[in-house]
Amino acid sequence: MGYNKQWENYTEKYQKLCMENDVIPDSLFKEYGVNRGLRDINGNGVLTGLTNISRIDSFCVKDGKKVPCDGKLWYRGYNVTDWISNIPKDSLGFGKTAYLLLFGKAPTAEEEKEFKELMGKCRALPTNFTRDVIMKAPSKDIMNSMTRSILTLASYDENVNSNDIGNVIRQCVNLISVFPMLAVYAYHAYNHYERDESMYIHRPDPRLSTAENLLMLLRPDKQYSFLEAKVLDVALMLHMEHGGGNNSTFTTRVVTSSGSDTYSAVAAAMSSLKGPRHGGANIKVMEMMDDIREHVKDYEDKDEIKAYLTKILEGQAFDQKGLIYGMGHAVYSLSDPRERIFKGFVEQLSAAKHRERDMTLYNNIEELAPEIIAQKRKIYKGVSPNVDFYSGFVYDMLGIPVELYTPIFAVARIVGWSAHRLEEIVGNGKIIRPSYKSVMEEL
Missing domain, CATH: 1.10.580.10 (Citrate Synthase, domain 1)
Incomplete structure (x- = not known):
């Protein structure tokens, strides 16, 4: 089934009906205490269940207050950072x-x-x-x-x-x-x-x-x-x-x-x-990086990179959405532990593939983007690169099609x-x- 002339007669009419009758004012969500997307006003997920399988730490309690901290990911009681580092270098751990x-x-x-x-x-x-x-x-x-x-x-x-x-x-x-x-x-x-x-x-x-x-x-x-x-x-x-x-x-x-x-x-x-x-974040990062390569000549010039990232954040460049993809996460605050684990392996692969110049660009964006976002936006929990910032780069170096x-x-x-x-x-x-x-x- 495809789009045909018959549907042209109905699309505009049906679209108008949906737009008129399916809109619920934001004020009603507040009035009834409904957390849109099952996330509260601070972005925390509404508790819907219990699990023994994994845990994510992005905040800790200091002096009775909840404050952002470096992220940790746990699999069945094991810190993933320790778990992966303990897999022998000559072995695979899947x-x-x-x-x-x-x-x-x-x-x-x-x-x-x-x-x-x-x-x-x-x-x-x-x-x-x-x-x-x-x-x-x-x-x-x-x-x-x-x-x-x-x-x-x-x-x-x-x-x-x-x-x-x-x-x-x-x-x-x-x-x-x-x-x-x-x-x-x-x-x-x-x-x-x-x-x-x-x-x-x-x-x-x-x-x-x-x-x-x-x-x-x-x-x-x-x-x-x-x-x-x-x-x-x-x-x-x-x-x-x-x-x-x-x-x-x-x-x-x-x-x-x-x-x-x-x-x-x-x-x-x-x-x-x-x-x-959900699953397509690394594709958006790759599209953004291709756009940055087209507009930034010197990958070591932090001022040039910062200027273009600012344009992206202000909605004046790339897809005009005002987002620097690969930065920030719905759960983590100061850091994504997966990104920190992964980065060392990414650097090894980039050297082997002679992609050091690209690695320099990624490193500079990782350094500069959080600073720019913090200056331009109200961030309640901090912002840092997530694992998808690098995963698309790795797949590209491995010759994996998008x-x-x-x-x-x-x-x-x-x-x-x-x-x-x-x-x-x-x-x-x-x-x-x-x-x-x-x-x-x-x-």
């Missing part, structure tokens, strides 16, 4: 971290080996699935293609509707394992059928990690360096989980609470993540969604059903 989030404990060496082997065995799509499902309706929107594949996989599951914990674990581990193929194969289909580029489909290697398989599946020669895999592995670990309140994870818990199946819950989370307000940026986010976050789905089922809670106050006028 499987180990997935085990931790799913089952609530750090795996022993034997458990880690067993789980990685299990994931390797699960990296197999049903016979002819790639041809009959992924290749049939290629789309530039890889997230939509993946969501269609997820829902179609349900028809291959003989026990699709059982929410028995063991069955849900099986479904979740299977999905975590095949997500790299769903993403990369969907891109290859689009690249071939819509862009007339060459087609190549590699089989996953059960011995390789998620990051290694992603790079191998994506590249025609299957080749990648360990540093490339290591940096991508760190990116995936940092994006795996971020509390129960982010939009896609909350969606997972809402759908799970209704008693729906795993595939439906994950598909709903995908639909949330693809929204530009169409796969958000899908790679999903390849990581499926682990967190799965953990929260399991916690919601084990907790045997009620269906999540918040209330809306009706302000409708009777006629």
